[in-house]
Amino acid sequence: MDASSQSTDTTGSFTAAAWDRIAPIMAEIEVLPLLTRLSDGTLPPEVFRHYILQDALYLKHYARCLAIVAAKAPDNAQVLRFLGSAQKAITVEQGLHAGFLTQFGISSDDVTSAEPSPACFAYTNFLLATAYHSSYAVALSAILPCFWIYWHVGEAIKNRPAIAGNAFQAWINTYGDPQFAAGAREVIALTDIAARAASPVERAQMTDVFVRASQYEWMFWDSAWRLETWPV
Numbered sequence: 001m002d003a004s005s006q007s008t009d010t011t012g013s014f015t016a017a018a019w020d021r022i023a024p025i026m027a028e029i030e031v032l033p034l035l036t037r038l039s040d041g042t043l044p045p046e047v048f049r050h051y052i053l054q055d056a057l058y059l060k061h062y063a064r065c066l067a068i069v070a071a072k073a074p075d076n077a078q079v080l081r082f083l084g085s086a087q088k089a090i091t092v093e094q095g096l097h098a099g100f101l102t103q104f105g106i107s108s109d110d111v112t113s114a115e116p117s118p119a120c121f122a123y124t125n126f127l128l129a130t131a132y133h134s135s136y137a138v139a140l141s142a143i144l145p146c147f148w149i150y151w152h153v154g155e156a157i158k159n160r161p162a163i164a165g166n167a168f169q170a171w172i173n174t175y176g177d178p179q180f181a182a183g184a185r186e187v188i189a190l191t192d193i194a195a196r197a198a199s200p201v202e203r204a205q206m207t208d209v210f211v212r213a214s215q216y217e218w219m220f221w222d223s224a225w226r227l228e229t230w231p232v
């Protein structure tokens, strides 16, 4: 599936070029065992438990990154648009997490006391550092893969034949939901607006952080599949 098949006309835009740049990463994401096994319902529960617990930690930091990016927006209209799409994404995902945490026997104490995996720690720290220290345009580009890649993956899995009794169906429904797609589309559009106002140097930084965040998306799923913990 390419960017345009998701009915966002990004032709010739910054985001279309950025999406092309991550094509090799997307090809690797599409064959990740965690996602293929989630899609056919055969993912071992301990892997999903690890993933969803790490994801709860991730989203806690991600929500703060979104707030920082919103605060950097150049005008009130963009602050409000960005906060709206961020709020939409967080609310949808919080609903999903609440259901899964219960389904997989994870308490709020487990979430509070959990240690981030190396991949989760690296990704969230990269996003927080970029949000704090970079311009609005660069920070926005760093947080975009989180929306866009999940939208892409959710859409691709949703379009496969549904497996009766798939324990992970709610995950597929959330990221395949038109509401999630709408939030992602808005952030893509805002990123293109920011890119048009950015200098060439800033646009190069935007591409760099977009690629780096996409690499971290791959690493996050891969690390959960390996039940990654700190080696020492």
Ligand SMILES: Cc1ncc(CN)c(N)n1
Pocket: 055, 058, 059, 093, 145, 146, 147, 150, 217, 220
């Ligand atoms: C690691 C990660 N990346 C992205 C998403 C989708 N917002 C997520 N839930 N978790």
